[in-house]
Amino acid sequence: MKIKAAVLEKPHVLGIKEVDMPRPGAGEVLVKVKAVGICGSDVHYYVDGRIGDYIVEKPIILGHETSGEIAEVGAGVTHLKKGDRVALEPGIPCGSCQQCKGGTYNLCAEVRFHATPPYDGTFAEYVVHPAQFAFKLPEHISFAEGAMIEPLSVGIHATRQGGVGLGSRVLITGAGPIGLVTLLACKAAGAGVIAVVEGKQNRADMAYKLGATQVISTFDSDKIVAETKRLSDNYGFDTAIECSGAGPAAQTAVRALKRGGTLVFVGLFSALEVPMDLNAITQKELTFKGVFRYKNTYPTAIDLLASGRIDVKPLITVRFPWDKVKDAMDCAHKDAANQIKVMTEW
Numbered sequence: 001m002k003i004k005a006a007v008l009e010k011p012h013v014l015g016i017k018e019v020d021m022p023r024p025g026a027g028e029v030l031v032k033v034k035a036v037g038i039c040g041s042d043v044h045y046y047v048d049g050r051i052g053d054y055i056v057e058k059p060i061i062l063g064h065e066t067s068g069e070i071a072e073v074g075a076g077v078t079h080l081k082k083g084d085r086v087a088l089e090p091g092i093p094c095g096s097c098q099q100c101k102g103g104t105y106n107l108c109a110e111v112r113f114h115a116t117p118p119y120d121g122t123f124a125e126y127v128v129h130p131a132q133f134a135f136k137l138p139e140h141i142s143f144a145e146g147a148m149i150e151p152l153s154v155g156i157h158a159t160r161q162g163g164v165g166l167g168s169r170v171l172i173t174g175a176g177p178i179g180l181v182t183l184l185a186c187k188a189a190g191a192g193v194i195a196v197v198e199g200k201q202n203r204a205d206m207a208y209k210l211g212a213t214q215v216i217s218t219f220d221s222d223k224i225v226a227e228t229k230r231l232s233d234n235y236g237f238d239t240a241i242e243c244s245g246a247g248p249a250a251q252t253a254v255r256a257l258k259r260g261g262t263l264v265f266v267g268l269f270s271a272l273e274v275p276m277d278l279n280a281i282t283q284k285e286l287t288f289k290g291v292f293r294y295k296n297t298y299p300t301a302i303d304l305l306a307s308g309r310i311d312v313k314p315l316i317t318v319r320f321p322w323d324k325v326k327d328a329m330d331c332a333h334k335d336a337a338n339q340i341k342v343m344t345e346w
């Protein structure tokens with residue numbers, strides 16, 4: 001039996017093709033896909049055919065922010081049944097390496113991650129997925145919200161890495177989709193001050209709408225540092241979460257942090273070498289932490305959505321039917337300045 005899938009042949013060449021219907025093996029589920037969000041990484045593969053060392057060398061199916069409905073369960077699957085609505089965690093770790101056994105399965109070197117070459121993603125009518133990475137959605141959570149759990153997971157992991165809790169003063173640099181989900185997670189964690197640095201007006205407006213206590217619209221490091229001092233009785237902030245990938249933002253974060261503060265790196269930098277005041281890091285006893293995807297975030301995200309403590313719906317700025325995925329991808333690419341999340345639906 002054949003199904004339809006959106007296959008990227010090479011940059012900008014993306015069309016609906018017939019592919020084989022996948023079959024669920026033991027421990028797997030067959031999922032009828034219902035919503036897939038378009039991520040910046042999908043757009044990079046679509047436009048450039050690569051992200052760093054990950055290169056599209058053969059046709060690939062993109063998409064990794066996925067929700068759907070269980071169509072069939074494989075042998076041994078007991079916690080899900082046909083008709084259940086699920087969100088899919090897209091990274092499938094090996095389960096047996098040092099990282100997996102140590103609990104940091106997001107750092108597994110053998111991970112198979114949807115839509116990261118050479119592994120296919122989910123722009124298809126059906127996909128097969130390990131049942132243990134399919135998480136049941138409550139009835140009142142829409143499929144589109146379910147797909148948003150993937151980017152939200154990055155924000156939850158960044159919030160955890162930054163030790164953000166009740167009353168924390170947090171600086172978020174960059175209010176793109178990841179900066180905004182990080183803002184939502186920090187707010188849910190109880191942060192007291194959430195100042196967001198963002199130059200684009202529509203994103204600054206969205207940051208306010210989602211609960212930023214301050215939006216700083218200048219990139220002038222002195223002014224940002226002065227504002228963070230003003231907001232923290234001159235101490236500086238507890239945590240800075242860098243979501244812009246801009247070197248100057250990281251430099252500013254070092255200055256804006258209090259002694260003993262934590263700088264969390266989420267954005268990938270286009271310039272790999274960024275000058276840093278290393279003595280400030282030493283003398284202020286700063287902690288630096290990276291964020292690579294996420295781990296153990298899906299149940300948390302589902303609880304936060306189900307209870308209404310996080311609402312991701314405002315982030316979905318435009319929707320396309322899934323068979324118009326090329327139009328959706330062009331929109332995410334060319335209208336990036338105006339869109340936050342482009343969602344495709346079945």
Ligand SMILES: [Zn+2]
Pocket residue numbers: 039040041064065150151
């Ligand atoms: Zn993504």
Ligand SMILES: [Zn+2]
Pocket residue numbers: 093094095096097098099100101108109110111
């Ligand atoms: Zn592993």
